[in-house]
Amino acid sequence: MSTALGNHILVEFMNCDPHIMNDVAAIERDMVDAAKKAEATVINSTFHHFSPYGVSGVVVIQESHLAIHTWPEYGYAAVDVFTCGEMNAWIAFDYLKESFQAKSYSAIEMKRGSVNLLTRNDFDISSMRQKANEWVNPGFYTRNVWFTDKDENQALSLRFTGEVFYDHQSPFQRVRILESYKYGKMLALDDMVMTTENDEFHYHEMISHPALFMHPNPKNVLVIGGGDGGTIREVLRHPGVEKVTMVEIDGAVIEACKEHLPNIAASFDDPKLTLLVDDGIAFAQNAAPGTYDVILVDGSDPVGPAEGLFSVSFYTNCYNALKEDGILVAQGESPKFNEKAFRELNHTLQDIFGSDKAPVSLFFVPTYPTGMWSFQYGLKGNIQGPIHQKEAEIESFVSANGLRYYNSALHNASFALPNFVKELIKK
Ligand code: SPD
Numbered sequence: 001m002s003t004a005l006g007n008h009i010l011v012e013f014m015n016c017d018p019h020i021m022n023d024v025a026a027i028e029r030d031m032v033d034a035a036k037k038a039e040a041t042v043i044n045s046t047f048h049h050f051s052p053y054g055v056s057g058v059v060v061i062q063e064s065h066l067a068i069h070t071w072p073e074y075g076y077a078a079v080d081v082f083t084c085g086e087m088n089a090w091i092a093f094d095y096l097k098e099s100f101q102a103k104s105y106s107a108i109e110m111k112r113g114s115v116n117l118l119t120r121n122d123f124d125i126s127s128m129r130q131k132a133n134e135w136v137n138p139g140f141y142t143r144n145v146w147f148t149d150k151d152e153n154q155a156l157s158l159r160f161t162g163e164v165f166y167d168h169q170s171p172f173q174r175v176r177i178l179e180s181y182k183y184g185k186m187l188a189l190d191d192m193v194m195t196t197e198n199d200e201f202h203y204h205e206m207i208s209h210p211a212l213f214m215h216p217n218p219k220n221v222l223v224i225g226g227g228d229g230g231t232i233r234e235v236l237r238h239p240g241v242e243k244v245t246m247v248e249i250d251g252a253v254i255e256a257c258k259e260h261l262p263n264i265a266a267s268f269d270d271p272k273l274t275l276l277v278d279d280g281i282a283f284a285q286n287a288a289p290g291t292y293d294v295i296l297v298d299g300s301d302p303v304g305p306a307e308g309l310f311s312v313s314f315y316t317n318c319y320n321a322l323k324e325d326g327i328l329v330a331q332g333e334s335p336k337f338n339e340k341a342f343r344e345l346n347h348t349l350q351d352i353f354g355s356d357k358a359p360v361s362l363f364f365v366p367t368y369p370t371g372m373w374s375f376q377y378g379l380k381g382n383i384q385g386p387i388h389q390k391e392a393e394i395e396s397f398v399s400a401n402g403l404r405y406y407n408s409a410l411h412n413a414s415f416a417l418p419n420f421v422k423e424l425i426k427k
Helices: 024-037 089-099 126-135 200-214 230-235 251-260 280-286 304-310 312-321 339-353 391-401 408-413 419-425
Strands: 004-014 042-049 055-061 064-071 076-084 104-114 145-150 155-169 174-180 184-189 192-196 220-225 243-248 273-277 292-298 322-331 360-364 372-380
Touching: 004 089, 024 042, 024 055, 024 064, 024 089, 024 145, 024 155, 076 089, 089 104, 145 184, 145 192, 155 184, 155 192, 155 251, 174 251, 184 251, 192 200, 200 230, 200 292, 200 322, 200 360, 200 372, 200 391, 200 408, 220 230, 220 280, 220 304, 230 243, 230 292, 243 251, 243 280, 251 273, 280 304, 280 312, 292 312, 304 312, 304 339, 312 322, 312 339, 312 372, 322 339, 339 372, 339 419, 360 419, 391 408
Parallel strands: 042 145, 220 243, 220 292, 243 273, 292 322
Antiparallel strands: 004 076, 004 104, 042 055, 055 064, 064 076, 145 155, 155 174, 174 184, 184 192, 322 372, 360 372
8 A cells, every 4th residue: 555645746857959958839738749659637627828838737636637838948848746655756757858858857746735744634525525426527638728928027928729720920020820729820029918809800801991991092102011911901901992012021921821810911922012021110211201191000019120110210211102191100019018118119200290290099909918909000291180071981981891890980089088198099
């Protein structure tokens, strides 16, 4: 008879493959498979990826648990396997050692709950056993993997199926297409959610239609960024638009979205489109003055390749590239998530376009942290905005195109700001 209730092995896996150590889906799969190899009955698993890197997770088994914490930057995983009954924890150890490609490792084994030191209570557990039998279903295993977009203090998490359709480290960023349960496939750049199949229309309708209805006659449009294709899809719905130039720095984003998000990347073959895989910041710098009616900056957050999209020089170049009367719209971050970037961008636009020429439109994106997001405008020359007087025209466009977010009333309402946002951008 065993002298302990459980057996606990604490394992150091060292010099593992760092990519595996940062791959939450692979680690979850390996941990669950390790449990199954050791003939454990898996009840549940919860795994989490941390930004910028690292994975933690637990597999609950009927025989206790397997847990892991990884440090990809050290190629290190701290694993513990707790078993009771006949289960052999060393089978799980061997399996994980191979899966993680650990070049070195060590482990200590502890017997847990020495029966010589414990006093057994004499109580009737038959009713508890019956209850346990009611809910324990060895055939049922719940998967629980989360993708988290966060800063130090706030996060938005989406539960994802573990399906990874695309994962590529481009020269600029890590480009991934993952599958979330609630919002379908999503594009993530460097651990930030960019867009998802089920809520992309919020963003793409709101970056394009307000400006295109505010402008009296938009013909020549420049899109900087927007590699998923959602923004050009919306712009090209406007029959009066004659030419769209799109400049996206990362060809991998375009390729990934064409293949895996075809409903978003739906307009890359449009003959009105000139697509350039190039640096949008340099493009704006070299653009001929007075060229565009509307410029849409569909960039990611102000880290990595998009950092320069938040600079004074970039927006000055955009101002110059606009015609005498023109509209700039920029992805404006969130007044609840990135207050600093939000305010600084608005001040930059006020400085360049004029203090009453930099309106802000707020809209709701459920898959971005806090949900509250913005587009920030620069109105050049005689552009009258942001409020429109085109109700009938807009409503007929909305119904002809089956729009799901933008409408005539929402256009005007999106420019009404809560007091705290007005305060935030006051100079
Ligand atoms: N935190 C997300 C910021 C928005 C980035 N752009 C989204 C691209 C959609 N076309």
